[in-house]
Structures are given as C-alpha cells and as structure tokens.
Amino acid sequence: MRDTTIEVTGLRKRFGPTVALDGMTFTVPPGQVTGFIGPNGAGKSTTMRVILGLDAPDAGHALIGGQPYVSLRDPLTQVGALLDAAALQPSRTGRNHLLWLAHSQGLGARRVDEVIAQSGLGKAARRKAGGYSLGMRQRLGIAAALLGDPPALMFDEPFNGMDPEGIIWMRGLLASLAGQGRAVLVSSHLMSELQDTAGHVVIIGRGKVIADTSVADLLASVSGDRVMLRTAAGTRAAAVLQWAGAAVDVTGPDALTVSGLPAERVVALLSEGSVPFAEVTAHRATLEQAYLELTKDAVEYQSGGPDARAGQAEL
Amino acid sequence: MTTITPSPPAARPARASFTRLLRAEWTKFRTVRGWVIALCAAAVMFVLLSYLSAFESRYAEPSVPTGPGGEAVSDTYMFLHQTLTGDGTLTARVVALSGAYASPAPTSGNAFGTSARGGPDSQLDRGLAPWAKAGIILEPNTRQGTDYAAVMVTGSHGVRMQYNYTHDRPGLAGPVGPSSPRWLRLTRTGDLITSYDSTDGASWTKIGTVRLTGLPRTVQIGPFVTSPAYLPAGAAAPASSVATAAFDQVSARGDLARRSWTPDAITGSGYYPYESPARTWQERSPSAFTISGSGDVAPLVGDILSPQWAGASIVNGTIVALLSVIVLGTLYATSEYRRGLIRTTFTASPCRGRVLAAKAAVAGSLAFAAGAIATAIAEVITRHVLAANGSYLFPQSGPDLARVIIGTGLFLGLAAALAVALGMMLRRGAFTVAAGITLLVLPGILGSQSGNWLMRFAPTAAFAIQATLPRSSLVTSDYTPPNGYFPISPWVSLAVLAAYTAAALALAAWLLRTRDA
Numbered sequence: 001m002r003d004t005t006i007e008v009t010g011l012r013k014r015f016g017p018t019v020a021l022d023g024m025t026f027t028v029p030p031g032q033v034t035g036f037i038g039p040n041g042a043g044k045s046t047t048m049r050v051i052l053g054l055d056a057p058d059a060g061h062a063l064i065g066g067q068p069y070v071s072l073r074d075p076l077t078q079v080g081a082l083l084d085a086a087a088l089q090p091s092r093t094g095r096n097h098l099l100w101l102a103h104s105q106g107l108g109a110r111r112v113d114e115v116i117a118q119s120g121l122g123k124a125a126r127r128k129a130g131g132y133s134l135g136m137r138q139r140l141g142i143a144a145a146l147l148g149d150p151p152a153l154m155f156d157e158p159f160n161g162m163d164p165e166g167i168i169w170m171r172g173l174l175a176s177l178a179g180q181g182r183a184v185l186v187s188s189h190l191m192s193e194l195q196d197t198a199g200h201v202v203i204i205g206r207g208k209v210i211a212d213t214s215v216a217d218l219l220a221s222v223s224g225d226r227v228m229l230r231t232a233a234g235t236r237a238a239a240v241l242q243w244a245g246a247a248v249d250v251t252g253p254d255a256l257t258v259s260g261l262p263a264e265r266v267v268a269l270l271s272e273g274s275v276p277f278a279e280v281t282a283h284r285a286t287l288e289q290a291y292l293e294l295t296k297d298a299v300e301y302q303s304g305g306p307d308a309r310a311g312q313a314e315l
Numbered sequence: 316m317t318t319i320t321p322s323p324p325a326a327r328p329a330r331a332s333f334t335r336l337l338r339a340e341w342t343k344f345r346t347v348r349g350w351v352i353a354l355c356a357a358a359v360m361f362v363l364l365s366y367l368s369a370f371e372s373r374y375a376e377p378s379v380p381t382g383p384g385g386e387a388v389s390d391t392y393m394f395l396h397q398t399l400t401g402d403g404t405l406t407a408r409v410v411a412l413s414g415a416y417a418s419p420a421p422t423s424g425n426a427f428g429t430s431a432r433g434g435p436d437s438q439l440d441r442g443l444a445p446w447a448k449a450g451i452i453l454e455p456n457t458r459q460g461t462d463y464a465a466v467m468v469t470g471s472h473g474v475r476m477q478y479n480y481t482h483d484r485p486g487l488a489g490p491v492g493p494s495s496p497r498w499l500r501l502t503r504t505g506d507l508i509t510s511y512d513s514t515d516g517a518s519w520t521k522i523g524t525v526r527l528t529g530l531p532r533t534v535q536i537g538p539f540v541t542s543p544a545y546l547p548a549g550a551a552a553p554a555s556s557v558a559t560a561a562f563d564q565v566s567a568r569g570d571l572a573r574r575s576w577t578p579d580a581i582t583g584s585g586y587y588p589y590e591s592p593a594r595t596w597q598e599r600s601p602s603a604f605t606i607s608g609s610g611d612v613a614p615l616v617g618d619i620l621s622p623q624w625a626g627a628s629i630v631n632g633t634i635v636a637l638l639s640v641i642v643l644g645t646l647y648a649t650s651e652y653r654r655g656l657i658r659t660t661f662t663a664s665p666c667r668g669r670v671l672a673a674k675a676a677v678a679g680s681l682a683f684a685a686g687a688i689a690t691a692i693a694e695v696i697t698r699h700v701l702a703a704n705g706s707y708l709f710p711q712s713g714p715d716l717a718r719v720i721i722g723t724g725l726f727l728g729l730a731a732a733l734a735v736a737l738g739m740m741l742r743r744g745a746f747t748v749a750a751g752i753t754l755l756v757l758p759g760i761l762g763s764q765s766g767n768w769l770m771r772f773a774p775t776a777a778f779a780i781q782a783t784l785p786r787s788s789l790v791t792s793d794y795t796p797p798n799g800y801f802p803i804s805p806w807v808s809l810a811v812l813a814a815y816t817a818a819a820l821a822l823a824a825w826l827l828r829t830r831d832a
Contacts, residue, residue, distance in 0.1 A: 054661055081662060
C-alpha cells in the first residue's frame with residue numbers, strides 16, 4: 001500500500017474570538033488505528049475538516065502522502081472520511097447517496113453494492129435515508145468512506161448511536177482496515193471506545209496535542225508501578241517497603257498504595273519480612289483514567305504555563 | 316507510488332473530470348423524487364396557465380388582410396377614385412390637413428398591465444395624427460391588402476412616397492397649410508409609378524419611382540385620406556382618429572375612363588378601429604374636394620389587436636414556470652447546506668468552482684429542456700385555442716417560433732443557474748427564493764409602470780425573447796410590454812440575463828473559494 005501517512009503540522013485556526021486550533025501537530029502512520037481523543041470542543045472535527053481541505057487553517061498545513069488534500073485526484077480513492085453521519089438528503093436512498101459519490105470518483109454501481117455489503121447496510125440501502133436510525137447513518141457514512149477503497153481513513157465519532165453489536169462490528173472493522181496497512185484516524189470523546197482498538201493515541205485539549213504516544217506507553221506512564229496492598233499490619237508493611245525505596249500512601253484502615261515497585265517485588269519483600277497481607281493487586285490503569293488525568297493536567301498547565309507539556313507534543 | 320513533496324506545496328486543486336462532476340450532480344438531482352416531480356410540474360403548469368389565459372381571451376376578430384409580402388396590414392381609408400387605363404398622371408394640391416381623435420376608454424391587457432384604447436362611441440377632440448395621410452393613391456383594385464403606390468402629405472412627417480405598406484421615401488418636409496400648400500403628382504408609365512412634389516406647381520421634384528410588377532392595364536387612381544389610431548399628446552391611451560384634407564387643382568392626364576369620381580370608404584370587415592366622419596367627402600368644384608378619412612394604409616402592429624397577442628399567454632405561463640424554476644434551483648443548492656451535505660460534496664470534489672459550474676449546468680439544462688418542451692406544447696395549444704375563439708393571430712415565421720421556444724428554454728435555464736448561484740452564495744432557502752424573485756420576477760411587474768429601463772437592464776429583460784409582434788417605423792403605436800413590445804431586442808435581452816447569471820456564478824465561485832465549507 002502507498003504511503004498515505006496523514007501529517008498535521010502547526011495548525012492554527014480561530015473562529016472569531018475562539019481559538020479552535022492552537023498549533024496542532026501529529027502524524028497518523030499507516031498500518032494502525034490512531035485514536036484522536038479529546039473532550040468536546042477540543043478541535044477534533046476542525047482538525048479533520050482542515051485535513052480534508054474544507055476549512056482553511058490560519059497557519060500550518062495538513063498533508064496526505066505529502067500532498068494537500070485539495071490537490072488529490074479522485075480524493076475519495078485516497079482518503080475516505082466520515083465527518084457527519086447526519087449529512088444526508090433525507091429523501092434520497094442510501095444507495096443513491098453512495099451512487100452520486102461513486103460517480104464523482106468515476107466509480108460504478110458495482111462498487112456501491114460492494115460497500116453496502118461491507119458496511120452491513122443491507123436492504124436498508126434502498127430506503128430513504130431520512131428514515132435511518134443514527135446507527136444506520138453511521139454505517140452509510142462508513143460505506144461512503146470505504147467507497148474509493150482508500151489507503152487512508154478518517155472517522156469522526158463513528159461509535160455515536162451504535163448499539164453494542166454495532167460497536168463490536170465497528171471495532172473489528174477498524175482493526176481489519178488497519179491490518180490491511182491503511183492509516184486510520186478515529187476520533188472520540190470517549191477513551192474507552194478505543195481502548196482495545198487503537199494502537200496509538202493522539203490526545204488533544206484546547207486545540208493542541210497533549211499526548212501523542214502508543215497506548216502501551218500511555219498506560220504505563222499513568223499506571224506507573226502502583227500496587228494496592230491490603231494488610232492488617234500496615235505500619236510494618238510500610239516500613240519494609242519504604243526501606244526498599246517505594247513510596248507508600250495509606251489509603252484506608254488496612255489499605256496501602258505502593259508505587260515505585262512492581263507487584264512481584266512487593267510480594268517478595270513482604271514475604272521476606274514476614275509481614276502478613278490479605279491481598280496484593282497490581283493497579284492497571286484504563287485509558288479512560290489516563291485520559292482524565294492528562295486532560296486534567298492540561299487544564300492545570302494551561303493556566304500555569306503554556307509550554308509545560310511541549311515536550312510531549314513533539315513528534 | 317505518488318511523488319512526495321517534502322515541503323507543503325501551494326494547494327492547487329486537482330481538476331476532476333467535468334463529466335464526472337456533471338454525472339454526480341445529475342445523479343443527485345434525479346434521485347430526489349420531489350425535485351423531478353417539481354420539474355415536470357413546472358412544465359405542466361406552464362402549459363396549463365398558457366392554455367387558461369388563451370382560453371380566457373375571447374375577442375372575435377374578423378380576418379385581417381395580408382399585404383404583398385405576406386405581412387398583416389392595415390388598409391382602411393377614404394378613397395375618391397376613377398379608372399385609369401394605360402399610362403397617365405394625376406396631380407393635386409393639398410392646402411389643408413386637420414384631424415380629431417376619439418377620447419379613449421379602457422380595455423384589457425396581459426401580465427405586464429393593462430392598456431386602454433378609444434372606443435367607437437367616444438367624443439372627438441381636435442388633434443392631428445402624426446401619420447395622418449392625404450394624397451394620391453394608385454392601385455389595381457380596391458380590395459384590402461392590394462399592391463399600391465401613393466404620394467401624400469402627412470400629419471407630421473412631411474410629404475412621403477409610400478408603396479406596398481412597408482416602403483417609404485421622404486419628400487418635402489414641414490407641415491401643410493394654406494401658407495404652405497403641397498403639390499403632389501403620381502405618374503404611371505407601364506409598371507413604373509413615379510411620384511413628385513412641389514411647393515408651387517411649377518418646379519417639381521421627383522421623390523421616387525417604383526415598379527409594381529404585374530400591374531394590370533386598368534387601375535384605380537384618385538385622392539385618398541386616412542388617419543390612424545395614435546397616442547395623442549397628454550392622452551393616457553391610444554385613440555382612433557379622423558383626418559380631413561382640402562384638395563384643389565385636381566387635374567389628370569391620360570385615359571381616365573369616367574370623368575366623375577366614385578367615393579369609397581375602404582373599411583373591409585372593420586378589423587381596424589376607425590371613426591366614421593359625419594361627412595366623408597364634399598365636391599367644392601369639379602377640381603376641388605374636401606375628404607375625411609379614418610384608418611391606415613400601413614403594416615399592422617400588435618397594439619391595434621392587443622388582446623389577441625398569442626404571446627401574452629406564453630408570458631403568463633413563463634412567469635409560473637419561472638417561479639417554480641427559482642424554487643427548484645434554490646433547493647438544489649441550499650438543501651446541501653441545510654443538511655451539511657455540502658462538506659461531503661466538497662470532500663468528493665475539492666474544486667469548488669467546478670462543483671458550482673456542474674450544479675448550475677445540471678439545473679440549467681433541466682430547466683432549459685422543461686421550458687423548451689413546455690413552450691413548444693403551449694405554442695401549439697394556445698394558437699389552436701385562440702384561433703378556435705376567433706382571435707386573429709399574426710403570421711409567425713418558423714425562425715421566430717423556434718426563437719421563442721429555444722429562447723424561453725434558455726430564459727428558464729439561465730434563471731435556474733442564477734438561482735443555484737444565489738443559493739450557493741446565500742446558503743439559506745428562504746433568502747435565496749426571495750432574492751430570485753426580486754431579481755427575476757419583480758422587475759417584470761414593475762417594469763411597465765416605472766418606465767422601460769427595468770425591462771432593459773433587469774434580468775427580467777429576457778421576456779423580450781418572446782416578442783413576435785411586428786413593429787414599424789411607419790406606425791405610431793404604444794410599443795410597450797403590456798402590448799407585447801419590449802424595449803430591447805430578443806437575443807440581447809437574453810444576453811442581459813446571461814450577464815447577470817455569469818456575474819452571480821463568478822461571485823458565488825469566489826465566495827466558495829474564500830469561505831470555509
């Protein structure tokens with residue numbers, strides 16, 4: 001598959017007094033799902049519109065395989081995008097919606113029927129789009145994005161309105177698209193939706209990147225080496241562990257939180273010191289927690305100093 | 316592999332094939348059933364309204380004579396004639412020409428307003444019609460529409476030589492009166508008729524010679540007087556009129572069969588509005604007459620038979636179709652903004668100017684096709700209905716008919732393209748429809764009241780593409796939109812609308828380029 005890395009460099013954009021993008025910079029490499037995560041209003045949709053040449057940035061640029069979107073020939077065959085699933089003419093059938101898109105790219109009705117099958121739209125494709133549920137609209141939008149069999153894909157909040165079955169299908173689809181070597185950018189305001197799907201996450205807040213990292217690194221950075229310890233002999237346990245270099249917080253009458261040591265080492269130290277304990281749990285952070293922590297930080301750093309997290313925004 | 320440009324290149328939109336854009340836009344249009352139905356409904360309403368307004372117009376008109384060129388003519392006058400066999404000359408002096416007109420009463424009109432004209436029972440006021448005529452005429456017979464040659468004094472166009480209705484040559488200028496009498500002379504030599512004028516009866520000036528081919532050996536010759544309907548100064552509407560002329564020193568050379576004059580009021584079936592004077596003629600001496608006449612010897616123009624203008628029905632149909640086309644073009648453009656679909660469109664085809672062009676082309680072509688087909692059907696139906704109602708229909712040439720059909724299609728097509736451009740500019744349906752009506756319909760309604768400049772410079776000028784009535788410099792008439800006359804020539808009028816459409820498209824393209832989608 002061709003190099004269709006999406007590169008976003010130094011995007012700035014303001015709408016009147018509101019700064020929507022404030023130096024947004026990141027890269028979406030091919031072959032994996034990149035989660036694009038941030039609270040509502042963080043600039044996810046604006047960034048995607050800029051990538052697609054719909055909005056002009058005040059500064060910076062977005063390239064796809066080294067080229068700006070507007071200079072792509074038959075762009076849907078290079079980048080597929082689902083921006084707003086509700087953007088449909090209600091009196092047009094789903095199939096006809098795909099048909100005019102196909103015609104604009106020099107594609108035929110056969111390809112339309114292929115993506116209808118691929119998106120699971122089925123017989124609904126021949127009904128008027130005005131009567132679609134949000135989940136069906138999402139599937140139609142996904143069919144439209146897949147129409148040109150593009151090596152790069154962008155989905156803005158694709159899980160919105162999907163039922164659990166749809167969410168599972170969507171995760172599988174995203175994973176298989178990335179598995180085929182495509183660059184896949186998926187935005188969401190819910191970290192959990194992407195927990196098992198995204199290999200890479202770009203977390204943004206207030207128009208700039210807060211974290212651009214692999215999911216594994218992100219989890220590690222947040223969860224650190226924390227271990228939850230339940231023991232009746234809290235004072236002895238704390239002494240033993242602190243001696244070994246760990247930081248210990250008392251979080252309850254017989255509960256301690258240990259950081260700086262892995263769980264196996266904690267168990268070994270306590271056993272050596274004959275300290276009784278009821279339970280040792282390695283604390284595994286979820287992406288959700290990591291995300292909340294990061295965005296909370298972003299707010300604090302925002303008010304403190306603008307460049308506090310600049311290091312992490314670098315590529 | 317694509318070439319990878321390391322530094323961001325200037326964003327130069329890739330030019331998608333225009334055929335693909337057209338195909339996509341056409342698919343968009345045809346897959347919304349409501350739009351297709353609305354387009355067909357526009358065509359049906361066009362035909363229906365044309366039919367209804369033709370059906371409403373019930374003005375039985377007797378048949379109108381046609382001149383030697385096949386054109387409709389007026390041929391109504393007071394004639395004092397004798398038979399001339401072979402070559403000969405008739406000379407006469409006109410010493411006075413005066414006139415009176417009938418006070419007008421209102422009648423009907425079309426979408427551009429009503430017009431009024433004099434009725435036969437009106438009172439007469441003094442006033443001489445500019446094209447009142449008194450002189451000598453020669454013709455093979457006294458049937459209406461026959462060939463002729465004449466020399467005459469006129470109300471305000473001096474001495475003229477006129478022949479076969481449409482031909483005119485000037486002689487002595489200035490008005491006729493006791494202090495400035497005019498001598499007129501008409502000479503026949505074989506097929507050739509020569510006219511002369513003189514101020515003193517001694518020195519003569521030749522005005523012109525005309526060959527009336529096929530002129531029989533025996534013809535009718537003599538003094539005549541007529542006075543056409545016209546718009547008197549200060550009057551609100553055209554009126555029929557009467558002229559009275561004093562002839563003297565009437566002398567003939569050649570074989571005049573009888574030495575006495577036969578008076579004939581040539582009125583035919585009475586299609587031309589004329590006044591019957593109290594006394595049509597008086598012989599003051601064997602060579603001096605006073606003659607009063609009413610009517611005209613000239614091409615027939617539409618004003619005289621205004622309610623029968625077949626095009627009025629087409630105009631009414633066009634206005635309805637125009638409203639539909641404005642709404643349809645608007646929806647075709649603004650519905651994409653309403654739904655946010657425009658982003659999908661510009662994602663698929665980033666070259667926004669070309670998307671606009673494709674959209675305008677699709678809407679324009681469809682409106683053109685619907686308009687041309689509807690006009691063709693409406694022309695056939697309205698002419699049939701009007702003829703069945705006994706209305707007179709001016710002879711219409713094939714090219715004129717083709718121009719009305721193609722031109723009306725283009726009018727509606729350009730209007731649809733203009734609506735698309737306005738829609739892409741304004742992005743809101745209600746604003747766009749209001750703007751479209753303001754540009755395309757309102758000036759037509761205001762045009763006839765607020766002077767002709769609106770019908771010349773506003774997009775509504777394009778109604779002139781439907782003008783088919785004959786116009787003549789030899790006939791004073793109310794050449795205004797209510798009577799089926801437009802102040803601009805047909806194709807120029809369409810160019811005016813095309814200029815507005817082009818300007819709107821250019822502005823819309825610029826806005827699309829500079830604005831975020």
